[in-house]
Amino acid sequence: xxxVISCRGLEKRFGRTAALDGLDLExxxxxxxxxxxxxxxxxxxxxxxxxxxARASGGTVTLFGRDPWSExxxxxxxxxxxxxxxxxxxxxxxxxxxxxxxxxxxxxxDRRAYAERRARLIDAFQFDARVRGRAYSKGxxxxxxxxxxxxxxxxxxxxxxPTSGLDPLMEVVFNREIxxxxxxxxxxxxxxxxxxxxxxxxxxxxxxxxxxxxxSGTLTELRHLTRSSVAFVHVPGQxxxxxAIDGVHDLVVDSGRVRFTADSDRIAGVLPELGLxxxxxxxxxxxxxxxxxxxxxxxxxxxxxxxxxx
Amino acid sequence: MSLLGVLLRQCVRRDRVxxxxxxxxxxxxxxxxxxxxxxxxxxxxxxxxxxxxxTVAPAILxxxxxxxxxxxxxxxxxxxxxxxxxxxxLMSTFLAVRHTRGDEEAGRAELVASTPASRLxxxxxxxxHGVLVNAVLGLAIAVAFLVSGLEPRGAFVxxxxxxxxxxxxxxxxxxxxxxxxxxxxxxxxxxxxxxxxYFVRGIGDAAGEPSDDGLxxxxxxxxxxxxxxxxxxxxxxxEDDLAPLLVSxxxxxxxxxxxxxxQSARDSGASVLPGLRGRDRAGPLLSGSLGLALKLSTGAxxxxxxxxxxxxxxxxxxxPLVDEIGxxxxxxxxxxxxxxxxxxxxxxxxxxxxxxxxxxxASACALQLIMRARQEEGHGTAETVLATPVPRQRWIAExxxxxxxxxxxxxxxxxxxxxxxxxxADDSAGMSLDAAQAAVAQLPAVLVYLGLGLLLFVLVxxxxxxxxxxxxxxxxxxxxxxxxxGLPDWVHDLSPFAHSPVPIGDDVDxxxxxxxxxxxxxxxxxxxxxxxxxxxxxAG
Numbered sequence: 001x002x003x004v005i006s007c008r009g010l011e012k013r014f015g016r017t018a019a020l021d022g023l024d025l026e027x028x029x030x031x032x033x034x035x036x037x038x039x040x041x042x043x044x045x046x047x048x049x050x051x052x053x054a055r056a057s058g059g060t061v062t063l064f065g066r067d068p069w070s071e072x073x074x075x076x077x078x079x080x081x082x083x084x085x086x087x088x089x090x091x092x093x094x095x096x097x098x099x100x101x102x103x104x105x106x107x108x109x110d111r112r113a114y115a116e117r118r119a120r121l122i123d124a125f126q127f128d129a130r131v132r133g134r135a136y137s138k139g140x141x142x143x144x145x146x147x148x149x150x151x152x153x154x155x156x157x158x159x160x161x162p163t164s165g166l167d168p169l170m171e172v173v174f175n176r177e178i179x180x181x182x183x184x185x186x187x188x189x190x191x192x193x194x195x196x197x198x199x200x201x202x203x204x205x206x207x208x209x210x211x212x213x214x215x216s217g218t219l220t221e222l223r224h225l226t227r228s229s230v231a232f233v234h235v236p237g238q239x240x241x242x243x244a245i246d247g248v249h250d251l252v253v254d255s256g257r258v259r260f261t262a263d264s265d266r267i268a269g270v271l272p273e274l275g276l277x278x279x280x281x282x283x284x285x286x287x288x289x290x291x292x293x294x295x296x297x298x299x300x301x302x303x304x305x306x307x308x309x310x
Numbered sequence: 311m312s313l314l315g316v317l318l319r320q321c322v323r324r325d326r327v328x329x330x331x332x333x334x335x336x337x338x339x340x341x342x343x344x345x346x347x348x349x350x351x352x353x354x355x356x357x358x359x360x361x362x363x364x365t366v367a368p369a370i371l372x373x374x375x376x377x378x379x380x381x382x383x384x385x386x387x388x389x390x391x392x393x394x395x396x397x398x399x400l401m402s403t404f405l406a407v408r409h410t411r412g413d414e415e416a417g418r419a420e421l422v423a424s425t426p427a428s429r430l431x432x433x434x435x436x437x438x439h440g441v442l443v444n445a446v447l448g449l450a451i452a453v454a455f456l457v458s459g460l461e462p463r464g465a466f467v468x469x470x471x472x473x474x475x476x477x478x479x480x481x482x483x484x485x486x487x488x489x490x491x492x493x494x495x496x497x498x499x500x501x502x503x504x505x506x507x508y509f510v511r512g513i514g515d516a517a518g519e520p521s522d523d524g525l526x527x528x529x530x531x532x533x534x535x536x537x538x539x540x541x542x543x544x545x546x547x548x549e550d551d552l553a554p555l556l557v558s559x560x561x562x563x564x565x566x567x568x569x570x571x572x573q574s575a576r577d578s579g580a581s582v583l584p585g586l587r588g589r590d591r592a593g594p595l596l597s598g599s600l601g602l603a604l605k606l607s608t609g610a611x612x613x614x615x616x617x618x619x620x621x622x623x624x625x626x627x628x629x630p631l632v633d634e635i636g637x638x639x640x641x642x643x644x645x646x647x648x649x650x651x652x653x654x655x656x657x658x659x660x661x662x663x664x665x666x667x668x669x670x671x672a673s674a675c676a677l678q679l680i681m682r683a684r685q686e687e688g689h690g691t692a693e694t695v696l697a698t699p700v701p702r703q704r705w706i707a708e709x710x711x712x713x714x715x716x717x718x719x720x721x722x723x724x725x726x727x728x729x730x731x732x733x734x735a736d737d738s739a740g741m742s743l744d745a746a747q748a749a750v751a752q753l754p755a756v757l758v759y760l761g762l763g764l765l766l767f768v769l770v771x772x773x774x775x776x777x778x779x780x781x782x783x784x785x786x787x788x789x790x791x792x793x794x795x796g797l798p799d800w801v802h803d804l805s806p807f808a809h810s811p812v813p814i815g816d817d818v819d820x821x822x823x824x825x826x827x828x829x830x831x832x833x834x835x836x837x838x839x840x841x842x843x844x845x846x847x848x849a850g
Contacts, residue, residue: 051697054845073701081697087690089606090494092588092596099592100602104698130587134415134492145694 004029004064004156004187005050011058012045012211019045021211022059027189027204032182034202035191042211043191044084047160050189051081064155077106080149084160084191086141088133094140095122095129098148107152117151124173139165150177157181157188163197175201227261228286230270232279234258245273257281313427317435321409329401329443336397337450344386344458357385362524369628372512376542377520377527383460383547387468391546395538396508398447398476402440403500406483409436412493414579423578433484433573437566440480448473464547471541474558478537479504481565488572491581511539537561599700600708604715606686607679611716614675615723618668622727625664625748626741627734657741661728662748662812669752669807670786672720673759677778679713680763684774693846706841710764710834717756725749747813754826755806759785761833768837771847 005027012020020042027033037043048054050063052072061068063075088097098118099108108114122129125143136144142165149157157178163171178188178201192198198205199219206216215222227249234253242258243251247266252259258279262270267284274282351357357380364371371377375391378384410433413419423429452469456462482503486496514533521527533539534557543554572582595601683706686692696702728745735741762781766774788797789807802808809822 048693048846053693053696055843072696073699073704076697076699083690083693083697085690087694089602089691090492091606092592093590095590096588096592096596100596101694101698103592103597104599104695104700106699129590132492132588134494 002029002065003027003062004031005062005189006065007046007050007059007061009059010046010049010056010061012042012049012054013057019211020049020056020059023208023211024213024216025206025208026216027187029187030182030185031204032178032188032190032202034198034205035189035208036193036195036198036205037191037208038193041208043208044160045211046208047081047158047189047191051076051079051158078154079156079158080105080107080152080154081158082142082145082149082160082162084164086138086145088136088141088144090132090134092133093130094127094133094136094144097133097144098122098129098151101145101148102152105148105152105154107154114151118147121147121151121177124176125170137165139167139170142166143170146174146177150181153184154181155186157186159188159190161191161193163192163194171197228264228267228284229259229261230267230274230282230284231257231259232274232282235277235279238277241277242274245270314431314435314438317422317427317432318439321435321439325405325408325439325443329405332397332401333443333447333450336394336401336447337454339397340390340394340451341454341458343390344382344455344460347382347386347389348459351385354380357382358525361385361388364527365520365524367628368516368518368520369624371515371518371527372509374515376515376518376529376533377525378545378548380525381547383455383464384545386455386458386460387464387542387546391468391471391542392508392511392538394451394472395475395541396504398444398472399479399504399507399537400501401447402444402476402480403483403486403504404497405440405443406436406480407487407493407496407500409439410484411487411490411496411581415491415493420578429578430570430573433569436484437480441477444473444476444480447476460547463550467544467550467552468546470552470555471544471546474555475537475541477562478540478558479507481562481569482537484569485565485572488569488576489582491583507536507538511536511542514539515542599695599705600711602695603682603708603712606682607712607716610678610682611675611719614671614678614716614720618671618720618724619727621664621668621671622724622745622749623731625661625668625724625731626728626745627731628660628664657735658744661741661744665724665728665745665748665752666790666807666810668721668724668749669755669810670782670790672717672724672752672756673782673785675720676713676717676756676760677763677782679716680709680760680767681775681778683709684767684771687771687846688848690848696846702844703838703841706764706767707838710760710838713760713763714757717753717760721749721752721756744813747818751811751813751820751823754823754830755789755810757830758806758826758833761830761837764837765833765840768840768844771844 003026005025007023007025010020010023010025011018023042023046025035025046035043035046045054049056049061050068052063052068052070052075055069064078066075068075088094092100102108102114102118121127125147127140127143127147131140133141142162146162149159163174166174178190182188188201190198190202202219204216204218205222207214234256238258239251239253242248242260247263247270249261249263250259264286271284347357351360361377361380364374364377373392375388377388410419413422413432419432422432448469448471450469451472452465455465455468479500483496483500486499486503487493490496490499511529511533514529514531514536515527517532518527518529529539529542533542537558540554540558544551576582595605683692686695692705696705725746728749729742732738732741732745759778759782763774763778766778770777785805785807787805788801789805789810806826809826811818811820811823
């Protein structure tokens with residue numbers, strides 16, 4: 001009921017292709033919500049609809065409980081947006097663009113607070129604000145949008161793959177800012193295909209594929225669905241006994257090692273069995289979002305191709 | 311060598327459509343103009359009259375060339391050389407920048423430079439590509455002149471003159487691509503160079519020494535500073551002297567050597583002149599979306615206004631001269647009167663004619679400013695603005711308002727230019743009033759184009775730029791030249807410019823203007839309302 005963003009059965013068609021095909025998405029207040037999916041899954045389209053820049057072909061969408069298409073401008077007072085591919089005005093400097101976006105957003109009312117945050121962010125992101133827009137690299141263009149977003153207060157931060165052009169040092173700055181704004185009570189929707197980023201930052205995750213929600217929940221909830229990867233040195237003749245262990249899946253022998261996956265909540269039962277076999281060089285990898293991804297996309301070669309290219 | 315071949319093929323492939331259109335268009339213009347010479351200025355005496363007129367009113371030569379005899383060949387070259395030179399120059403400087411700085415800016419050049427092609431070979435390919443393209447252009451122009459019935463030797467010399475002119479501007483464009491960091495700055499400098507070359511030779515022609523019979527003219531030395539001046543010096547269809555083209559080619563060779571010197575010394579992506587550093591903070595203008603629209607449009611408005619000011623000044627300053635010789639050459643007077651409508655004095659006719667051109671300039675300005683909104687949308691920066699509390703409808707209405715302001719500035723500046731030009735006239739006040747009326751009379755047609763631009767933006771964003779320019783070109787052609795070309799009335803009436811009030815004589819009919827104002831208002835209103843339901847449409 002109190003969702004910040006609520007999409008039900010959201011559809012978006014471009015001609016005959018359906019970019020969104022009945023998407024459900026709920027983002028509650030104060031959450032850092034990870035929005036995961038491969039390129040082309042419909043993440044940016046969803047954000048554009050939530051922003052009222054594009055109109056849904058079907059389904060319902062509310063932002064702060066209101067219609068983002070018809071009340072776009074009023075709703076935009078409450079949010080800050082960082083597009084996936086930031087473009088700047090060629091003739092304006094980075095500093096001018098930051099000020100312009102912040103002023104348009106109405107975020108400079110408290111001049112001193114704005115000036116202080118802006119100066120701190122420019123310093124932290126090591127950003128040169130006097131260069132003209134056309135001369136910035138992708139990472140620097142992204143910094144403009146991030147500095148403009150984080151130097152103005154907002155209830156909701158919509159971030160579309162915000163760190164894809166940033167180096168690791170700058171990601172630390174980014175994570176710190178996310179931490180700051182959520183402590184101040186803001187909600188964050190962070191779209192990404194970077195699993196590590198989402199794992200590190202987010203409380204809840206929604207995973208989409210081909211314009212549909214495939215999984216949504218807290219990381220702990222989703223980890224129940226994943227399996228740990230187990231591997232050890234292959235000794236011929238053991239295969240049948242391993243396969244018989246309860247909870248073992250996808251057994252393969254590959255370049256001298258036995259590999260299988262095991263349900264994370266059954267792993268404690270599997271290990272004593274392996275001990276009886278006296279296996280060598282045992283590794284158990286905890287489930288990661290990578291596995292979640294592979295489970296959801298790995299079964300479809302066409303989608304794997306998409307993922308590999310992106 | 312095969313590496314160079316690959317690069318060269320890539321150049322040709324990328325440009326084939328664009329250059330084919332440019333070359334065919336330029337050659338077609340040469341053909342049409344030459345044909346027009348034989349049909350409209352059919353007999354020798356008429357052409358002699360026109361040429362002698364220039365001894366009295368040399369300012370006309372700014373827009374023509376060097377008089378070099380009244381036979382059809384030299385007369386056609388007199389009419390067309392400078393404008394063909396400008397077209398070849400623009401084509402070449404854009405080509406040069408597109409394949410060098412443009413690629414560097416887009417990052418493609420780095421990809422190519424990382425292969426064995428390295429940093430210099432793409433430039434070599436561009437030079438060869440540019441020279442070949444100009445050779446084809448020269449050939450096409452020679453064929454055009456030949457087809458229209460002129461003698462082969464002169465046609466060949468004329469083609470060679472234009473080609474050499476193009477090569478000179480190719481090298482100029484290449485140098486600018488080295489100097490500037492962005493292709494936008496390099497292109498701007500290239501266009502400025504071509505326009506400067508046009509006017510330098512114009513001054514040379516206007517201030518030159520006429521021969522005793524008034525049919526020839528020796529340009530001032532200053533023409534030797536312009537690649538277009540060198541082309542004119544060939545005296546095609548008369549002297550047929552190829553020697554001045556050695557200057558063009560020598561000039562190009564020196565500049566190309568300079569380009570290699572620059573490029574061998576600099577980093578890929580860097581420029582000889584450092585990019586200027588700008589402001590750290592935004593000024594007060596950039597405090598809202600209207601301020602942004604204004605700031606983005608200032609450059610375009612200034613350049614259209616500059617052109618309009620010159621036209622406005624000519625509209626009134628040329629009239630005394632034309633009036634003076636009006637009785638000598640009745641066909642000129644007749645032609646102007648035909649353009650302006652019946653019952654006009656020659657001054658009024660000339661002023662109105664110039665202001666109808668100013669109306670076209672202002673319409674182009676209006677369309678360009680509306681297209682700015684589309685460019686913002688395609689580029690992605692509109693999304694940044696519309697993701698803030700700026701409503702879609704207000705955003706497009708602001709772009710419309712800026713276009714309106716731009717149009718008023720362009721027409722207003724033209725009017726001021728006309729006032730300045732009228733100061734030396736006998737009846738300065740009367741002429742200024744005529745000019746003011748003629749200026750105001752342009753507004754309705756211009757606003758129709760403004761409304762059309764907005765409608766196209768809202769309804770068919772993907773094709774709006776092409777459609778809008780086509781609508782303006784056709785409207786200008788049908789409206790201003792329709793009657794002269796003997797097109798049927800209904801074709802002429804399709805053009806908004808055909809309905810502009812003609813403030814000449816005692817009873818001025820403003821109904822056309824009022825109707826157009828109403829149409830414009832409806833178009834603008836519909837566009838803004840329809841924007842409510844319009845999504846952002848990405849580039850494509």
